[in-house]
Amino acid sequence: MAEWERIIECVPNFSEGREPETIRRLVESVESVEDALVLGTHVDPDHNRSVVTFVATPGAVVEACVRVVARAAELIDLRRHAGQHPRMGACDVFPFVPVRGVSVAECVELAHAAGGRIARELGIPVYFYESAALRPERRDLADVRRGGFEFLREQIATVPERAPDVGELRVHESAGACIVGVRPLLIAYNVNLKTNDLSVARLIAGRVRASSGGLLHLKALGFELAARGVVQVSMNLTSYEQTNLHHAFEAVRREAEALGVEVLGSEVVGLLPQAALDRSAEYFLKLENYSPDLVLENRIADALRRKERESE
């Protein structure tokens, strides 16, 4: 891990979810880049769509992005693609996510560099969204993608507000367009409550979420877990450095207690950074001297880096 001090995660979405061989070749093209690693794939045959999750160092991420978008353009023909999910490209959406040691601003630069190469080298028009957006009306992905490939093909040359951010005023014949962006690392976190009363979960979700004056950077909804006969406050943390697992857990616990309801447990959906767990342990243990340097494995990684530098 010595060279992996700075990490960007990418979660490109592809308009193919039925051909395992295509997914395999997409993964292969990412891993043909040194310092790019595929962590997993999610293939959705119903929507005929798939997601490849990979991480890369800042020096490798643009090349990995361009190679996999090129491979998708070779293998996926949107003119023959059917599926319910809105899409306008073979590689439809390409989010860059700063994970460790990388700022949003750096990710935006990298996303813009990748978008520039996709347009110039592959002839695919590119739209930038969310933090990488160049126009305020393109911050929201859904607004950019509205109408999908078929509408964009008709409008791109004639409707000025549909013009791409980089590239020519025509879609790539088979690969369409590509929407490249930067979004924050998101932790999906649920707290389960010992009641089957959905209104309790909805009430608590309404109290803890940012949009109603609760915790910053927290989205929350109430759901029923019918199989278990309990309800759940299902949350997204969009800035764990500011609102972490323990803030969310404690806020839900306090609201639940006030309503006389017990917290059964919690769960993380997907991945989370080590720091999110560390900071939760620090909070509950009231650790006065927490630092990543306390952790043996971090000290080993530091010592490895030092030894490698010295031997260079």
Add this chain to the structure above:
Amino acid sequence: MAEWERIIECVPNFSEGREPETIRRLVESVESVEDALVLGTHVDPDHNRSVVTFVATPGAVVEACVRVVARAAELIDLRRHAGQHPRMGACDVFPFVPVRGVSVAECVELAHAAGGRIARELGIPVYFYESAALRPERRDLADVRRGGFEFLREQIATVPERAPDVGELRVHESAGACIVGVRPLLIAYNVNLKTNDLSVARLIAGRVRASSGGLLHLKALGFELAARGVVQVSMNLTSYEQTNLHHAFEAVRREAEALGVEVLGSEVVGLLPQAALDRSAEYFLKLENYSPDLVLENRIADALRRKERESE
């Protein structure tokens, strides 16, 4: 870190704490072994003694041990060494500590292999202690070391119970003997209380420690932190897999609450394994699905290992 799946920590004690050049050369001899990494040194001029903390893979640890004991024998002459601390060797004590992916039994095998080479190749008699002890009366380090170098030199050939476990019946002229052992990973953990009444800390320490029927694998003492005007329950956790930070914290907190005393905070002294923090976060968050696989950095390390294997 790809090759660092299995880790042994070593904390050899050397009878030299005043010559920085000697310490530097001891460190250098450890790091001359690939897959051995020095994490830190602690030099104690008062006791004229120092500790080098290093980690190594199972394949590297014996070689690193023998090299640094050989270097100590070259550089340190016990006949000229003075210091209050009991000692009987240039490299006095050499503990092996299983840290990750290694059992105590494997560490004992490695410690015995290292001891055998120290005796045969360096002519230094070796005593095995704690989990590596071959005789029950040698489990306790203090019993093995009683009387130090000068007494051992007189008794080794004539007093049967002072005979080494491996090696000849005479001390190495300048380097004495070496005590090699295996001990558990120990976490030093303190909880600070908002009172200046030392009897409170002593009472709580007495209630939570293993020896008085408290938590298993927990040692505890009460201390005053005069500078801060508070008291502290100072603990050693000798098996964090069974009694972890959160067990210790919660036990102290409950006893303190019963006495009407507030917990101010806690601190870790030295290093701790990542798993100890993870398990604390899991406990307090009531995480139902914790697994190291949830953590992005672990997934990256796994993916790196896979990619390295595939490219071999």
